[in-house]
Amino acid sequence: MAVSARTRKSARLQRLEAAINYPIDWLEERSGLVGGLRYFLFRKVPGDSNWFHTLGSATLTAFLVQATTGVILAMYYKPEPKTAYASIQHITNDVTLGWLVRGMHKWGASVFIILLFFHMARVFLFGAYKYPRELNWIVGVLLLVMGMAEGFTGYLLPWDQTSYWATVVGINLNGTVPFLGPYIAQFLRGGAEIGPDTLARFYSIHMLLIPGAIFALIGLHLYLVVRLGVSSPPWSKEAAGADWVEEQVTTNGRSGLTQPAARSSWRRNGGDAE
Amino acid sequence: MSAIDERRSQFKKYKEDVKDRGKPFYPYAMFHDTVMSLVVVGVIVGLASVWFYTSGENPDTCGGKDSCLLGPRYSEPADPGTTNFVPRPDWYFYFLFYLLRIFKWPDSVILGTVGIPTILLIIAFALPFLDIRSERRLSRRPVAVVAAILVVISMGELTYKGAVAKEALASEVVAAVPQWAQREGFANDPKAVAGANVFAEGGCTSCHTYLGTGGGNLGAPDLSAEGSKGKGVQGLESYVADPSKFGNTVMPKFGAFASIPAKDAQGKDLGISQLRVLAIFLDASKGPK
Ligand code: HEM
Numbered sequence: 001m002a003v004s005a006r007t008r009k010s011a012r013l014q015r016l017e018a019a020i021n022y023p024i025d026w027l028e029e030r031s032g033l034v035g036g037l038r039y040f041l042f043r044k045v046p047g048d049s050n051w052f053h054t055l056g057s058a059t060l061t062a063f064l065v066q067a068t069t070g071v072i073l074a075m076y077y078k079p080e081p082k083t084a085y086a087s088i089q090h091i092t093n094d095v096t097l098g099w100l101v102r103g104m105h106k107w108g109a110s111v112f113i114i115l116l117f118f119h120m121a122r123v124f125l126f127g128a129y130k131y132p133r134e135l136n137w138i139v140g141v142l143l144l145v146m147g148m149a150e151g152f153t154g155y156l157l158p159w160d161q162t163s164y165w166a167t168v169v170g171i172n173l174n175g176t177v178p179f180l181g182p183y184i185a186q187f188l189r190g191g192a193e194i195g196p197d198t199l200a201r202f203y204s205i206h207m208l209l210i211p212g213a214i215f216a217l218i219g220l221h222l223y224l225v226v227r228l229g230v231s232s233p234p235w236s237k238e239a240a241g242a243d244w245v246e247e248q249v250t251t252n253g254r255s256g257l258t259q260p261a262a263r264s265s266w267r268r269n270g271g272d273a274e
Numbered sequence: 275m276s277a278i279d280e281r282r283s284q285f286k287k288y289k290e291d292v293k294d295r296g297k298p299f300y301p302y303a304m305f306h307d308t309v310m311s312l313v314v315v316g317v318i319v320g321l322a323s324v325w326f327y328t329s330g331e332n333p334d335t336c337g338g339k340d341s342c343l344l345g346p347r348y349s350e351p352a353d354p355g356t357t358n359f360v361p362r363p364d365w366y367f368y369f370l371f372y373l374l375r376i377f378k379w380p381d382s383v384i385l386g387t388v389g390i391p392t393i394l395l396i397i398a399f400a401l402p403f404l405d406i407r408s409e410r411r412l413s414r415r416p417v418a419v420v421a422a423i424l425v426v427i428s429m430g431e432l433t434y435k436g437a438v439a440k441e442a443l444a445s446e447v448v449a450a451v452p453q454w455a456q457r458e459g460f461a462n463d464p465k466a467v468a469g470a471n472v473f474a475e476g477g478c479t480s481c482h483t484y485l486g487t488g489g490g491n492l493g494a495p496d497l498s499a500e501g502s503k504g505k506g507v508q509g510l511e512s513y514v515a516d517p518s519k520f521g522n523t524v525m526p527k528f529g530a531f532a533s534i535p536a537k538d539a540q541g542k543d544l545g546i547s548q549l550r551v552l553a554i555f556l557d558a559s560k561g562p563k
Contacts, residue, residue, distance in 0.1 A: 044296030045303050053303065054310035061311035065318055085351045092347050093331050103322025107344075111318050113366045124401075124422060127410030131281040134402035141398045151364050160333070162362065164352035165477075168526045169361040173374070175523035176387045185523060193527070194354070229292055234410040238295065241288025244411060 040226060048236040055119040060218065062112040069105040070207060079203040081196050084159035109151055116147050128231040136224040139217055146214050153206035159199065168194060281408050354530055361480060368436025369429050374493060383493035447474040450487050457485060460558040464538045469555025472548045485562060499561035511553035
């Protein structure tokens, strides 16, 4: 009896499994996405990766918070000098949980920038910008510039005194660039004065142009991370691909120095090293 | 073996090492990432809550009823007419903001606005090509470590100074007006005194200094002796109305003052615009007697 119950159950389980697997297999057969996800999840990372390596994904999380809260804000925000300030007040004081959405967007921006710098610092300290990851560093610097540009364009949107006068000065400073300055300032203002056109322009740049670029750059950034792998901490005794791990073994004791250490970095000119 | 070959073989070894000794991203690294991401979201929600619950609906409740630990919800609505407001960017631009105090207009201010930021950016982009050794250990990268420490200290210092930079409050500046009138000798000219008040309230001192009061921001010159440069009331008026016509693209335009009637200390209409009295005040500023 017990046996038959178990077999009946397992038959049901099998059917359930098949029901779950069917759409997955369907998707995999037509797109290969499932295999891609599996590759992403089960790829190996160096055994000594640590908390420092979480700064990149923390930055990503902060960006996703900005994207999500930004979309919600855009549903209530009215990018016109006459209405912008009132709509910001309305969001903060009246809309259900509007204060939370606006507060998260406002403070998330600072957290995002701080995490960008922390992540960059860890990449720098780990020497992780070196071959073959140069390109990913450059993509990263672009992301940093984009992040700061988001801060500059978003600052104007509440259309209060703080944002207005900071932007007046910010645009004027852009105007001091040799030769191009006046054109940059003119472009940013969308005219001779800061007004409705400036606000519309900043809003468009802030919610469409730069976020689009950031999404694309993050895609490229993560592609390169998965393709090239992340660097072990340089102080690790078991750092992946590190010649100093061997060095430590071979240079332990005097005789070590004279032993041929195949990959040691000071022997790069030794013609017969390999 | 050439340098690039060596780096290639090193990377090959890296890939092999990770394959042999690495751990799968899921669940190990993913666990750390998830914990960290939750912390990030928690911090953001925490900041938003403190900001909201310590501030009030009115922009000016701060300091009174509300502590505004993290600042007000918003400041007063934007008003291109009054500049009684200290232009201040978000904190991550403070270092640039402060750089502009170090360089003096007009000779070197461009170093602060364009020069140094551009150089920093070029170095950031070029870093992987400037530092091409494969060495990653900090103890063997003395130049990189020293450079990093210098960058962190100077950015931190500039950000800090930008944050605490003393801004003259309009009320303090207004209180200094009688003393200005005394020292500059225009106390008997009600138009010049009215102009001095517009100057004090209009936010000019967030950039300019006048007899020691004011910001000294963005390379704006001291105006205590502006009247001795021979520009005349007319010249000063058109300058302040639209400085960009005179090659000054940093200072905002104050043309809006032309349509606001000026009043004297008793509130009597002087029959001319605020822009005019401002120019009269500047013209009367021949330097302290
Ligand atoms: C939106 C901004 C960014 C996001 C979402 C992001 C995300 C990530 C993630 C998830 C990783 C995997 C390893 C880790 O977490 O440390 C990574 C690695 C990396 N990031 Fe970023 N990053 C951003 C900005 C930057 C910036 C500003 C730089 C430097 C200028 C940079 C340079 C790098 C490099 C070189 C690696 C490879 C590290 C290694 O091999 O160990 N990234 N990034």
